[in-house]
Amino acid sequence: MSExxxxxxxxxxxxxxxxFDDEIEQGGQFFMPYCHAPTYTASPRTDLIAGADPHAExxxxxxxxxGLERGQIYADYREMLEAERPDFVSICTTARLxxxxxxxxxxxxxxxxxxxxxxxxxxxEADEVIELGxxxxxxxxxxxxxxxxxxFNEARRMVDxxxxxxxxxxxxxxQCNLSHNGSHSIDAMxxxxxxxxxxxxxxxxSDEKAAGDEDLMGNGYMAFDNGARGFLRGTPTGxxxxxxxLIGTEGRVRSLAQGMEAQYYRWVPGGLRDQGLPAxxxxxxxxxxxxxxxxxxxDLVDCIETGRQPRCSGEDGRKALEIAIALRESHRxxxxxxxxxxxxxxxxxxxxxxxxxxxxARVRRMQRN
Amino acid sequence: MSExxxxxxxxxxxxxxxxFDDEIRQGGQFFMPYCHAPTYAASPHTELVAGADPHVExxxxFAERxGLENRQIYADYREMLEAERPDFVSMCTTARHxxxxxxxxxxxxxxxxxxxxxxxxxxxEADEVIELAxxxxxxxxxxxxxxxxxxFTEARRMVExxxxxxxxxxxxxxQCNLSxxxxxxxDTMxxxxxxxxxxxxxxxxSDEKAAGDEDLMGNGYMVFNNGVRGFLRGTPTGxxxxxxxLIGTEGRVRSLAQGMETQYYCWxxxGPRGRNLPAxxxxxxxxxxxxxxxxxIEDLIQCIDSGAPPRCSDEDGRKALEIAIAMRESHRxxxxxxxxxxxxxxxxxxxxxxxxxxxxARIRRLKGRWP
Numbered sequence: 001m002s003e004x005x006x007x008x009x010x011x012x013x014x015x016x017x018x019x020f021d022d023e024i025e026q027g028g029q030f031f032m033p034y035c036h037a038p039t040y041t042a043s044p045r046t047d048l049i050a051g052a053d054p055h056a057e058x059x060x061x062x063x064x065x066x067g068l069e070r071g072q073i074y075a076d077y078r079e080m081l082e083a084e085r086p087d088f089v090s091i092c093t094t095a096r097l098x099x100x101x102x103x104x105x106x107x108x109x110x111x112x113x114x115x116x117x118x119x120x121x122x123x124x125e126a127d128e129v130i131e132l133g134x135x136x137x138x139x140x141x142x143x144x145x146x147x148x149x150x151x152f153n154e155a156r157r158m159v160d161x162x163x164x165x166x167x168x169x170x171x172x173x174x175q176c177n178l179s180h181n182g183s184h185s186i187d188a189m190x191x192x193x194x195x196x197x198x199x200x201x202x203x204x205x206s207d208e209k210a211a212g213d214e215d216l217m218g219n220g221y222m223a224f225d226n227g228a229r230g231f232l233r234g235t236p237t238g239x240x241x242x243x244x245x246l247i248g249t250e251g252r253v254r255s256l257a258q259g260m261e262a263q264y265y266r267w268v269p270g271g272l273r274d275q276g277l278p279a280x281x282x283x284x285x286x287x288x289x290x291x292x293x294x295x296x297x298x299d300l301v302d303c304i305e306t307g308r309q310p311r312c313s314g315e316d317g318r319k320a321l322e323i324a325i326a327l328r329e330s331h332r333x334x335x336x337x338x339x340x341x342x343x344x345x346x347x348x349x350x351x352x353x354x355x356x357x358x359x360x361a362r363v364r365r366m367q368r369n
Numbered sequence: 370m371s372e373x374x375x376x377x378x379x380x381x382x383x384x385x386x387x388x389f390d391d392e393i394r395q396g397g398q399f400f401m402p403y404c405h406a407p408t409y410a411a412s413p414h415t416e417l418v419a420g421a422d423p424h425v426e427x428x429x430x431f432a433e434r435x436g437l438e439n440r441q442i443y444a445d446y447r448e449m450l451e452a453e454r455p456d457f458v459s460m461c462t463t464a465r466h467x468x469x470x471x472x473x474x475x476x477x478x479x480x481x482x483x484x485x486x487x488x489x490x491x492x493x494e495a496d497e498v499i500e501l502a503x504x505x506x507x508x509x510x511x512x513x514x515x516x517x518x519x520x521f522t523e524a525r526r527m528v529e530x531x532x533x534x535x536x537x538x539x540x541x542x543x544q545c546n547l548s549x550x551x552x553x554x555x556d557t558m559x560x561x562x563x564x565x566x567x568x569x570x571x572x573x574x575s576d577e578k579a580a581g582d583e584d585l586m587g588n589g590y591m592v593f594n595n596g597v598r599g600f601l602r603g604t605p606t607g608x609x610x611x612x613x614x615l616i617g618t619e620g621r622v623r624s625l626a627q628g629m630e631t632q633y634y635c636w637x638x639x640g641p642r643g644r645n646l647p648a649x650x651x652x653x654x655x656x657x658x659x660x661x662x663x664x665x666i667e668d669l670i671q672c673i674d675s676g677a678p679p680r681c682s683d684e685d686g687r688k689a690l691e692i693a694i695a696m697r698e699s700h701r702x703x704x705x706x707x708x709x710x711x712x713x714x715x716x717x718x719x720x721x722x723x724x725x726x727x728x729x730a731r732i733r734r735l736k737g738r739w740p
Contacts, residue, residue, distance in 0.1 A: 026641050168607045171540065171600070173616070201570045201590065201704060203598075219598055221570065221590050229572075229588060231540070231600045238537045238618035239636045239647045247542070249607035257640070257647055267608045272395055272627055278608045335570065335706030 006111070006301070008046040009086035010036050011077045011101055012093030013053040013062040015362040016116050016143075029149065029242075029259030031291050036090040036114065037066050039293030045301050050084040052077035053093075055360055077101060081108035088300065091115040094357035095179075099125035102140070106132050112139040112300040117183040119317025122348035123325065126318035133314055139303035141296055141310035142317035144187035148295040151262040152191065154284060155246060155253040158264075159194050165250030165267075167193055167228045173240040174232065177215035178324035179349035182234055185242075186320040187312065192246045192253075195226035196319070199339045202327025205235055210331040215352035220327040232327075252278060324349055374416050375480070375670070377409040378455035380446045380470055382422040382431040384731040385485050385512075386461030398611075398628030400660050403514070405459040405483065406435050408662025414670055419453040421446035422462075424729050446470060450477035457669065460484040463726035464548075468494035475507045481669040482509040486552040488686025491717030492694065495687040502683060508672035510665055510679035511686035513556035517664040519655060520631040521560065524615060524622040527633075527653070528563055534619025534636070536562060539599045542609040546584035547693035548718035551603055555689040556681065561615045561622075564595035565688070568708045571696025574604055579700040584721035589696040601696075621647065693718055 010017045020035035033039045040048040051062045052074040059073035074080035081089070081104065089105045091098050091113060099120045102113055106129075113133070119142050120126040133140050146152040158164050170193045174185035190197065204210035204218040222230035237243075242258040252265040264283040271277035290298075299311050309315065325347045326338045356364060379386045389404035402408045409417040420431045421443040428442035443449035450458070450473065458474045460467050460482060468489045471482055475498075482502070488511050489495040502509050515521040527533050539562050543554035559566065573579035573587040591599035606612070611627040621634040633652040640646040668680050678684065694716045695707045725733060 023642065029641075165607060168605055169542070169602055169609070173538070199704070201572075203590070203592070219590070221572070221588070221600075223572065229602065229604070231590075231602075233538055233598065233600075235598070236537055236618070238534060238616055239621040239634055240538070240614075240616045241644070241647065245609075247607055247609045249605070252608040260641070260646075265608055272398070272629070273392065275610070278610065278626055335568070337570075337704030 006046045006087040007049045007084065008040040008088035008090070009050040009052065009080060009084055010040070010048070010090045010092055011052045011080070012091065013051045013058040014092065014360040015365065017051070017090060017092030018062050018065060019362060026260065028261070030145070031150070031289055033291050033293045034145070035293065036092055037062065039291070039297060040088070041066055042291070043294055043297045045297055046088060050074065050080050050086060052080040058360055078104055081105060081110070085109065087111045089113050094354050095121060095351045096354040096357055099129050102129045103132060106136050106138045110138060111304050112141070114141050114143065114296055114300065115317070116143050117317065118179045118321055118351045119183070119314060120321065121350060121354070122346060123318070123322060123342060124345040126314070126321060127345055130314045130318060137307065139300050139310055140314040141300050142312045142314060143296070144184050144312045144316065144320065145292050146184065146188040147191050147312040148292045148299070149259065150286060150289050151255060151259065151283070152188065154286060155192055155255070155262070156194065158251065158253065159192065159246070159248070163251055164246065164248030164253065167226065167246065167248045169245070169247040170228060170230045171245040172230070172232045173237040173243040174234060175237045175241070176217065176234045177352040178218055178234055178327060179215045179321065179351040180353050182324050183317070183320045185232060185234065186323050187316055188244055189222070189230050189232065190316065190319060192244060193224050193226070193228040193230060195224035195228055197222045197230070197323050197340055198225050199223050199337050200323060200326045200330055201335070201337045202330035203335065204328055204331040210328055213348055213350050215349055216328065218327050218331065220330070222323065253283070321349070375414055375456040376418045376453065377415040377457035377459070378419040378421065378449060378453055379405050379409070379417070379459045379461055380421045380449070381460065381462030382420045382427040383461065383729040384734065386420070386459060387431050387434060388731060395629065397630070398518070399514070400519070400658055402660050402662045404662065405461055406431065408666060409457070410435055411660070412663050412666045414666055415457060418455060419443065419449050421449040427729055427731070447473055450474060454478065456480045458482050463723050464490060464720045465723040465726055468498055471498045471509070472501060475501050475505050479507060480673050482507060483512065483665055483669065484509060484686070485512050486686065487548045487690055487718070487720045488552070488683060489690065490719060491715060492687070492691060492711060493714040495683070495690060496714055499683045499687060506676065508669050508679055509683040510669050511681045511683060512665070513553050513681045513685065513689065514661055515553065515557045516560050516681040517661045517668070518628065519658050520624060520628060520652070521557065523653060523655060524561055524624070525563065527620065527622065528561065528615070528617070532620055533615065533617030533622065536595065536597045536615070536617045538616040539597060540614040541601045542606040542612040543601065543603060544606045544610070545586065545603045546721040547587055547603055547696065548584045548690065548720040549722050551693050552686070552689045554601060554603060555692050556685055557613055558591065558599050558601065559685065559688060561613060562593050562595065562597045562599065564593035564597055566591045566599070566692050566709055567594050568592050568706050569692060569695045569699055570704070570706050571699035572704065573697055573700040579697055582717055582719050584718055585697065587696055587700065591692065622652070690718065
């Protein structure tokens, strides 16, 4: 089995499904191939065999770009699932439809799902997808891609091997709507802190925003079950764009400026009154820098073979959403700590990316430019 | 008036009053002279005329070190105030007695008080001292000394001149008990932000500690009236010791490792997708680096002359204490936001420096080092 090639299909043939990599001109946050079609094309483990999108123009561009026949492009993803029987399915549509498509794909018998973020809009949707995925043994990886980025992987390895000592603090300066790119920042905090969040305190950008279900910016304090504490600044961060700061008793890792730089500090003897000094040392790179997308494929193939959960699993996607919603609940309750998990599973955040989703994101983007 | 020399006395002749500077071997956090007696001895504006301390040994060391006669050393500070009529008085005793001594000094007619931190133990004490000082026109500077440190004053100048753009965030990684060294951490956050705290959320190191009045470590989130948000990590910070991070739309200043390094970043064109880059640039130093103690003296002399509040005023001391107490209240209330000011003025924090204060801190410190 492990030597055969998996049949891969993409649902949603727009920016993340097809052309996102064209926008990236510098490594650090991403290493190519990163997004879905380029990855399936490059991977020795997959054949890209179909795409589905209700917008005909998207399908044509996709077929031309990735060398598919017109017959391999479907307007209706259900037809595609039925006709092509893919092993891998990427879910790159608007988040509005993501849960339903994942359910249909699982029921159609796929082996693995590679889903864009946010995982779902509501907690109930997330619960349903995860339960069904577990029941049918489908591996679901959510594309919170820092888990497949070598700098973050090395930071986590340093945590796991005790090189940073006891983990005390994770801070993120990451301007974001809490569902949309907040799913990245919150998941990266969980990944680096290597723990689960027990309770949060949050302040949203406004009372009005907090009262509604639309995606919104906010800040939060998180108490992890391993003793670490987290601070997320999701409101504007000015001259500190997308930064993660992981602080332990013996060392520290900072990921700066959207991943363009990673710094490592270790605690050495010396300093004022011999209390020790934080000395900057070279960040330890592994001997190979894997592509982000190919790492996802390898992870999912291993999950199919072993039954384990992906590095960024459906459960991780649900937890990022639940933390975001709990931060908003904290604000709604007048500024009060909120314990996880949340009892009310109907709670949801309408990720900002579903706005105007009658027109594909790539087309909107091109129209803007 | 400003050409004359002021008569200065120190109450509490121990570590901060006399010998703290001996411990410091590197600049950055401190520039010498820093503590009280060395500053009065060095300043052209002051003459050190007396000291008071109930511990005879402290008085003897002080007299010898600073060239005073034995009769200039008093066991009872009230006698000293009465006999010497000082213009300046430094409050370097345990914080347990600070409020009472400040009140006695104000009533004795001093012109200026230079008080160690924390300002007081309770809010009611702080209220009483501030009200009395205002009534009698006495200038009180609290020694939250980063306000007199050139790296912090330059950061504040950059804020005021708009060089960092609109301020967004202040983060402090400063392991501290919230009254003892938390008075430094919280005051510095307020100073850099240039705003006042409207409400806080806090988590203390434990429920047990939060329930009591003893000094304690904790973390907090602060909402400033100018829109800035603050995060204080006062629980252990490991490899990030005493760091302040001030972030604006156009620039950023980081004070690292107990002030040993200060970094400046400005927002420049470039970067992925043309979204700009935070570029590190040299931190702009002023043309002279003032000693911190003499900077306090000059500040207080201006206050005596003009009636303006000192750069770190009694009000600043009260606000640092009130923020610390509010963060503890937040924990006590089960983790909810707490608005300032606090209605209950009996609330207090028994600063960790008053523990074991029957023995002077310097002597405890010496015993600890050479048991």
